[in-house]
Amino acid sequence: MEKIVSLCKRRGFIFQSSEIYGGLNGFWDFGPLGVELKRNLKDFWWRRNVRERDDMVGMDGSIIMNRAVWKASGHEETFSDPMVDCKSCKARHRADQLPEKDGTKYCPNCGSRDLTEPRAFNLMFKSYAGPLESDDNLVYLRPETAQAMFVQFRNVLDTSRQKLPFGIAQIGKAFRNEINPRNYIFRSREFEQMEIEYFCRAEDGLALTDYWLEQRLKFYEDIGIPRDKIHVVDIPDGERAFYSKKTYDLEYEFPFGVSELEGIAYRTDYDLSRHIEASGKPLEYHDQEKNEKFVPHVVEPSAGVDRTTLALLCEAFDEETVTDENGKSEVRTVLRFHPRMAPIKVGIFPLLKNKPELVAKAKEVVAKLRPHMAVSYDEAGAIGRRYRRQDEAGTPFCVTVDFDTVGENGPEKADTVTLRHRDSMQQERVSIDELLPRLAAAIL
Ligand SMILES: [Zn+2]
Structure with missing residues (x-):
């Protein structure tokens, strides 16, 4: 990993954000080569999932939305990680990531075992829209792009003339105030997502989840990440979100461990139903031929741009010893990107x-x-x-x-x-x- 980080800095793929001022934990800048790599990834995702399909349309939602969206989605109430404070050095940690020794958890910073009880820390960044810093003006930077596609479902449906099953795709920034950002650009506080909400009838939900799993594996193959490097984890009953009937995690073998690249979740009609209830607006689908009205179900393939960019770098990185025409051998550092991803x-x-x-x-x-x-x-x-x-x-x-x-x-x-x-x-x-x-x- 050190070699990759050093190459990325040396060649202008990735820099620490605000580096001349000491950086800012959890934020990164993409340099001249990094921005091309990331753009190639996003463009190819868009081409595959929007332009090459009849049943998909795109949108680009605003980062700041009405706070009511995050109340309805449950984020304001429950989008949190358990946090503990070290009473000795005052560092804050994610409770579920603390190292353990002899059955007790301790501070990775100073080794103290004198820690507070875990409490919920909401990961959404707060700001205010308008000149008054009042509760009425409180807004959040979106922690995911997905919600814009749910709350605009009606508008997209009415203007695109799509029929079920069909999907909405979006690429954009999202923000999570991670307690401990880590693993380079893998877990940062500002990141980009490539998300699809694929709406369907309830009876097709499970089969379409498997269909999207196959589509997504094919995508990774087409950008140079072979199938045998991706671990598909079928999340068992009891570990999925309560509304999800099926979830696959796609994990990649990063140098720091096997970690999630993408989640494909069959979310049933949970999201649209929550927004129907909270907004009072009709987000049902009307099938004219069969003359029925119902709330569509949704399958959500949600991928991380930065994580996939990191996977591309890890997969491409290679060092080999080569001999020149004079018989002198040297180490050649080479990034073996798929040509369509190469900056x-x-x-x-x-x-x-x-x-x-x-x-x-x-x-x-x-x-x-x-x-x-x-x-x-x-x-x-x-x-x-x-x-x-x-x-x-x-x-x-x-x-x-x-x-x-x-x-x-x-x-x-x-x-x-x-x-x-x-x-x-x-x-x-x-x-x-x-x-x-x-x-x-x-x-x-
Ligand atoms: Zn400590």
Whole structure:
């Protein structure tokens, strides 16, 4: 994990938030490579779950909503973790995460066993909407994106002309005031979710939960996280939320332990029913053909953007010993991202930076590819070092423009370049015209 954290900082994937002021516990910034990686993940999720389907529509709800939403959903009452204070060093801890020795729990900070009784700590961040800091103006930063999709169910249904079963998808920020943020970006206080609420008839709920499990496993496979790295946990009776009839947790083998990436919960008609009751508004579904009215059930695949980004980094990270042409061996650090997730798709280099014809030709290739993919132009240093830099960034392809390209060694080699593959380090000669179709197919 240390190596991954260090690479992420060194190469500009992830920085501590407000680092020059000592950071802020539980908050992170994504740098130039990190933001591309995260965007590729979100874009592909959106494409798979919204654009490629007839039965899904998207929305983008506000982060701050009427407080009544969180009363109805139960968050104001019960969205809390048990917290204890250490009477000796005053540190606060999550009671269910305390280390234990000889049957008693102790403070991980100072070792004291003099702890308060656990009490509920609500995880929602509070603020005020408007100039008065009064109870009437109290608002919360949303702790999940899901509720916007429930409270807008009627509007989405009426405007999208969908029929059951259909889903609403949303990607957005959520906030939880975690007592002890930990494991890098895995558990932070500000994070992003990719959530689906898939509405259906009661009799289809269980089968659709299994259907979504399969869809989601396929998704992870398609971004480069193989099935055998994901543990599917079928949460047993008694451990699920009381309203859920089936819940799967999808867990990934992180270096710090097997931890949850996504939950797929069959939530029955709980959420819509709560909002019908609290708002008095009709959120029922009206089936015109069968002339029946009922509250739809819902299956919720809910994934974490930051967690999945971290899983992508962990899965891609590799170090291998390679021998160069002079017989010298060195350790190559490489991020083996699936090409569709890679922050930069292709590095483009002129062999030498002091040859204007090579530089001009390389820039021509850049201009050709840039409208279609993220490109990095690099002319500094030996070619081998430029390859290594792209390996560390996870760039799947590199293109080198040399004297053959500009026709110095005969017309048959003109307008061809060296295409180098990150994982195998194999190089091949391809024509410039071939580049776009080849690369576009690989990153789709
Ligand atoms: Zn202590």
